[in-house]
Amino acid sequence: MQPFVYNALPARVIFGWGTSSQVAQEVKKLGCSRALVLTTPQQVDAGEKVKADLGDLAVGIYSNATMHTPMHVTQEALSKAKELNVDCCVSVGGGSTIGLGKALALHSPDDAKIKNIVIPTTYAGSEATPIIGQTENDKEGKPLKTTQKTLKVLPEVIIYDIDLTLTLPAQMTVTSGLNAVAHAVEALWAVEANPIISNLAVQGIEAIGRSLPLIKADPKSRDGRSDALFGAWACGTCLGAVGMSLHHKLCHTLGGSFNMPHAETHTVILPHAVSYNAPYAQEAVSRVAKALGVDNAAQGLFDLAKNNGAPYSLKELGFKEEDLEKAADIAAKAPYPNPAPLEKEKLLKLLTNAFHGNRPE
Structure with missing residues (x-):
């Protein structure tokens, strides 16, 4: 066996059928009480179901998550989170939504970090990584995507619900x-x-x-x-x-x-x-x-x-x-x-x- 270094990542993973119904108790376990549900425009219905499962723990939905995590979208979502006094988000969807949840965690203050519960509906895998890619314009005004790796963006909880993937085209x-x-x-x-x-x-x-x-x-x-x-x-x-x-x-x-x-x-x-x-x-x-x-x-x-x-x-x-x-x-x-x-x-x-x-x- 060759020498190696392995750094395990802190993560709570819930895997099974119908598991998304457990989202409210996971929010409570994090010590949170004001959850913002994140989706893309195409997945508002899935977000509404999760919002219903959260009950009084949900304070709203932001449904403009966008591919490649543009900074202007992140800033808009951060403004809504601040307005609603959000302490956690529930990201429902694929890489675009998960990326936005990571961005909210990254750009929120360290002493008031927005925690992130992820409910993936695709197989992107971004939910299991401490990596975020963000897009903003360079000095010439052209879009440029950059990535960084930080534990701050690693979601606190991943809820894998196989039922939510059955309708994936x-x-x-x-x-x-x-x-x-x-x-x-x-x-x-x-x-x-x-x-x-x-x-x-x-x-x-x-x-x-x-x-x-x-x-x-x-x-x-x-x-x-x-x-x-x-x-x-x-x-x-x-x-x-x-x-x-x-x-x-x-x-x-x-x-x-x-x-x-x-x-x-x-x-x-x-x-x-x-x-x-x-x-x-x-x-x-x-x-x-x-x-x-x-x-x-x-x-x-x-x-x-x-x-x-x-x-x-x-x-x-x-x-x-x-x-x-x-x-x-x-x-x-x-x-x-x-x-x-x-x-x-x-x-x-x-x-x-x-x-x-x-x-x-």
């Missing part, structure tokens, strides 16, 4: 699941990799890999939905415990600077990032392939997306071919640690293959 299920898989894949080749997280990463990849075909065949498959949600937690925990590499750098570039959709972009980029790193991370990539039950990890991830109805090219997501070089330029700057050297021309080739939806070699 099939395509969103696949893209959200593969977004989660990306966390586990990068954990296997991270600088901070350790045997505890690596074993959890393999479990997460296996769980989501077997769940997606089950859900495609039957969107309400109990085995498929429970495996997918467990896999999301496992993969998110991996991302929270170790660092990010090329894949996340590319996705943060495409999302923050070009407003590309989050989960779909992760789905498209992941096979190509694995192919790029494969010669320099052979053991990690071999474990991904084994977890998926395939010979070639990059091709297996590509096929998992394509065969289950997910997008597999940047072109179909609306990315402009003329922006490929600019994206490669941005990704090559301030790079994350990565097994393979980051060279602009090779990054441009990776992005070009992803743009056209070429199956990795």
Whole structure:
């Protein structure tokens, strides 16, 4: 056994069927009494149900959570939280809503931190990480997404309710699941990799890999939905415990600077990032392939997306071919640690293959 360092993250996780009904008692356990429910505009109905479950503990709903956590949205939500004297928030939804809950925790005063209970409805995995990505304009007025890692944004409680995922649309299920898989894949080749997280990463990849075909065949498959949600937690925990590499750098570039959709972009980029790193991370990539039950990890991830109805090219997501070089330029700057050297021309080739939806070699 090789020497390693492992930092466990403090977390309370509740997993099962119908568990969101326990939200009021979780608010009380935190010593809180004034909860603000957070949602996107599309998930107000889910937020209203949680608000009803909270009863007198709920003081309102903020329903403008937005992809990539723009700072102007965070400031608006903070103003509402201050106006309502909020002491905790309940984030109901996927990465956009969870990101806003993290932002409220980050930007609230240390002596009056807004605590965060998360009820995920997708497989994004952000709820299990102390990582936040925020978007604001740079000096030239162009959007730029930056990330930071701090325990201040780690939610106090995660309530996984499998019932809430049964209506997640099939395509969103696949893209959200593969977004989660990306966390586990990068954990296997991270600088901070350790045997505890690596074993959890393999479990997460296996769980989501077997769940997606089950859900495609039957969107309400109990085995498929429970495996997918467990896999999301496992993969998110991996991302929270170790660092990010090329894949996340590319996705943060495409999302923050070009407003590309989050989960779909992760789905498209992941096979190509694995192919790029494969010669320099052979053991990690071999474990991904084994977890998926395939010979070639990059091709297996590509096929998992394509065969289950997910997008597999940047072109179909609306990315402009003329922006490929600019994206490669941005990704090559301030790079994350990565097994393979980051060279602009090779990054441009990776992005070009992803743009056209070429199956990795």
